[in-house]
Amino acid sequence: MQQITMGQAIQQALSEEMRRDPGIFIAGEGVGKSIHESPVMPTYGLLKEFGPGRVKDTPVSEAAIAGLAVGASVMGLRPVVEIMFNPFFTIASDQIVNHAAKLRYLSGGKSTFPLVVRIKTGAGIGAGCQHSHNLEAWVAHCPGLKVVMPGTPADAKGLLKSAIRDDNPVIFIEDMMLNFVPGQVPEEDYTIPIGVADIKKPGKDVTVVTWSKMLGVALKAAAQLSKEGIEIEIVDLRTLVPLDKETILQSVRKTGRLVVLHEATRTGGFGGEIAALVAEEAFGTLKAPIKRVAAPDIPVPFSPPLEQFYIPNEEQLIQAVKSIIG
Amino acid sequence: MNNQKKFELYKNMLLTRRFEEKLTELCKIEGKIPGMMILCTGQEAVAAGVCGALEIDDVIITNHRSHGHLIAKGANLKELMAEIYGKRTGCNKGKSGTLHLAVPEVNALCTTTVVGGGIPIAVGTAFAQQYKKQNQITVCFLGNGSTDEGSFHEALNMAALWNLPLITIIENNVYAGAQRTEEITRVKDLADRAVSYGIPGEIVDGNDAIAVYEATVNARARCLAGEGPILLECKTYRWRGHGEADHQVYQPKDEIAAWMSRCPIKKLQEELLQEQLLSEQDILNIEAEIVKEVESAVQFAEESPWPAPQEALEDVFV
Ligand SMILES: Cc1ncc(C[n+]2csc(CCOP(=O)(O)OP(=O)(O)O)c2C)c(N)n1
Numbered sequence: 218m219q220q221i222t223m224g225q226a227i228q229q230a231l232s233e234e235m236r237r238d239p240g241i242f243i244a245g246e247g248v249g250k251s252i253h254e255s256p257v258m259p260t261y262g263l264l265k266e267f268g269p270g271r272v273k274d275t276p277v278s279e280a281a282i283a284g285l286a287v288g289a290s291v292m293g294l295r296p297v298v299e300i301m302f303n304p305f306f307t308i309a310s311d312q313i314v315n316h317a318a319k320l321r322y323l324s325g326g327k328s329t330f331p332l333v334v335r336i337k338t339g340a341g342i343g344a345g346c347q348h349s350h351n352l353e354a355w356v357a358h359c360p361g362l363k364v365v366m367p368g369t370p371a372d373a374k375g376l377l378k379s380a381i382r383d384d385n386p387v388i389f390i391e392d393m394m395l396n397f398v399p400g401q402v403p404e405e406d407y408t409i410p411i412g413v414a415d416i417k418k419p420g421k422d423v424t425v426v427t428w429s430k431m432l433g434v435a436l437k438a439a440a441q442l443s444k445e446g447i448e449i450e451i452v453d454l455r456t457l458v459p460l461d462k463e464t465i466l467q468s469v470r471k472t473g474r475l476v477v478l479h480e481a482t483r484t485g486g487f488g489g490e491i492a493a494l495v496a497e498e499a500f501g502t503l504k505a506p507i508k509r510v511a512a513p514d515i516p517v518p519f520s521p522p523l524e525q526f527y528i529p530n531e532e533q534l535i536q537a538v539k540s541i542i543g
Numbered sequence: 544m545n546n547q548k549k550f551e552l553y554k555n556m557l558l559t560r561r562f563e564e565k566l567t568e569l570c571k572i573e574g575k576i577p578g579m580m581i582l583c584t585g586q587e588a589v590a591a592g593v594c595g596a597l598e599i600d601d602v603i604i605t606n607h608r609s610h611g612h613l614i615a616k617g618a619n620l621k622e623l624m625a626e627i628y629g630k631r632t633g634c635n636k637g638k639s640g641t642l643h644l645a646v647p648e649v650n651a652l653c654t655t656t657v658v659g660g661g662i663p664i665a666v667g668t669a670f671a672q673q674y675k676k677q678n679q680i681t682v683c684f685l686g687n688g689s690t691d692e693g694s695f696h697e698a699l700n701m702a703a704l705w706n707l708p709l710i711t712i713i714e715n716n717v718y719a720g721a722q723r724t725e726e727i728t729r730v731k732d733l734a735d736r737a738v739s740y741g742i743p744g745e746i747v748d749g750n751d752a753i754a755v756y757e758a759t760v761n762a763r764a765r766c767l768a769g770e771g772p773i774l775l776e777c778k779t780y781r782w783r784g785h786g787e788a789d790h791q792v793y794q795p796k797d798e799i800a801a802w803m804s805r806c807p808i809k810k811l812q813e814e815l816l817q818e819q820l821l822s823e824q825d826i827l828n829i830e831a832e833i834v835k836e837v838e839s840a841v842q843f844a845e846e847s848p849w850p851a852p853q854e855a856l857e858d859v860f861v
Pocket of ligand 1: 305659685686
């Protein structure tokens with residue numbers, strides 16, 4: 218095992234996969250020559266190792282970057298393209314939403330689009346709402362896209378490898394703050410299947426379903442609740458699409474209670490989907506109403522006290538958990 | 544061009560320079576200024592020259608490198624500084640920070656950090672000016688990198704088609720992120736892009752405030768005469784990195800030095816001295832006045848209160 222950050226884990230996944238398969242190339246703004254010449258950056262060192270033929274620094278052109286991935290993938294290459302910040306996905310979205318997601322279907326299943334779009338996301342960087350906006354529910358709402366949002370370095374590495382080897386378009390969303398959080402990552406080649414959730418902490422009292430950076434918040438809350446004799450079970454989705462319904466339902470059947478925790482804003486967030494799933498398929502086992510802990514319905518503000526207010530925290534999760542334990 | 548104007552351009556550039564030097568200093572203090580800090584140091588002549596040619600009612604739409612534009616347009620320095628600090632007294636109550644500063648009071652209606660995101664909005668403001676038969680124009684400030692976005696092409700084509708009163712300023716500062724212009728486009732002069740929209744494209748020395756001013760005066764007159772948009776490519780250079788956290792490893796040291804020796808402020812200062820419009824003593828006086836102005840903006844920001852967390856919920860809807 219090695220102790221590395223998510224950025225480094227992603228770097229390892231990229232370089233190991235590129236060594237394995239010459240059909241893989243990466244493209245994006247500054248994926249080669251970067252203003253951040255730092256080993257914690259996910260594409261650090263790749264230009265040096267693989268050269269400008271496979272590490273393509275692009276103009277500031279998100280629509281073209283996304284289209285590049287669509288066209289190159291249907292030709293049998295395996296593009297891994299980067300959209301610098303989640304809000305700029307809106308510019309790439311025509312190619313991804315209207316094309317990548319739909320073209321396999323439109324070809325009657327004849328064409329495949331083995332592409333990965335890596336997107337940085339998350340509040341907490343003090344850059345305001347045009348750099349920080351969690352839009353996973355948008356992509357999850359488009360049939361034809363797989364959506365992955367890892368919460369640990371080890372998951373990121375194994376899931377990115379699976380995403381690259383997958384024959385479908387995969388949207389791989391990385392929380393920026395996690396780039397600085399170290400974790401244990403296996404040295405050997407391994408993959409983690411897309412569509413399988415992970416129980417990061419077992420518990421009997423309340424199921425907490427979460428993903429990405431909010432996993433850390435859930436773990437902190439769990440430690441505090443434990444001291445008071447409350448054991449939450451943390452289900453880390455890791456993948457939103459396809460959704461591991463069974464793991465969620467099994468956990469809720471055991472605990473009888475559900476809180477969904479995500480950083481994205483509340484209304485229309487993916488938490489609503491989880492709540493609906495449980496209401497439809499495990500209603501009888503519920504001992505209390507389902508709760509959601511999410512950001513308020515506002516753009517991410519800049520000022521530190523405002524930004525902190527925006528980001529869901531342990532205290533809110535603890536309150537939500539306690540509110541449904543009689 | 545009258546002497547008063549030259550004087551004004553000089554003071555504006557100096558104010559921007561000292562304001563940003565202060566920010567560079569503040570960024571070194573851990574925890575003082577949150578988030579990214581993107582400066583226009585070295586590019587002041589474009590901001591001062593363009594905005595010096597505008598009336599207060601003219602609209603500007605600007606980008607992530609906006610301090611110079613906003614100062615030259617007449618934004619309140621204290622409120623700018625307080626916003627950069629994230630304080631409640633900031634021009635945007637701490638919602639925007641340095642990257643999205645909006646100062647509607649001086650018709651700086653939008654600072655966008657979405658590269659290329661400003662120009663379609665500028666089409667809208669210019670359309671409104673034409674529609675309402677206002678005797679005003681819109682200026683959109685863009686970096687060289689933004690001309691690679693689809694939005695740039697769509698917007699300019701529509702502006703040209705409808706003869707909108709829009710001046711597009713491309714501040715070609717040689718870089719977009721770590722990429723040099725020649726690494727991301729085969730067009731040598733970005734002014735040439737104008738050809739494909741059927742509008743004029745001019746190259747301007749972006750380190751010469753007077754040249755920028757005069758080009759803008761002419762462009763503005765053209766817009767007001769109903770002759771449609773124009774594109775001005777101002778060739779300049781960014782002295783600092785993409786942000787203050789960027790150590791500029793990709794920028795050759797001698798290239799930076801060569802451009803620094805062509806400092807736009809020094810250039811105008813020498814001209815003013817030569818023409819005896821300014822004495823050495825005047826320079827000292829102006830300098831002292833400006834340093835005081837910047838210091839009091841910092842003091843204002845330092846002493847201002849933080850917004851209360853709950854204020855995050857305000858200002859979403861009217
Ligand atoms: C749509 C979009 N893509 C990417 C970015 C990230 N980014 C911020 S500034 C920048 C470079 C912009 O270069 P340029 O337009 O030349 O302006 P400059 O920074 O040189 O003034 C990039 C890629 C962004 N802010 N918006």
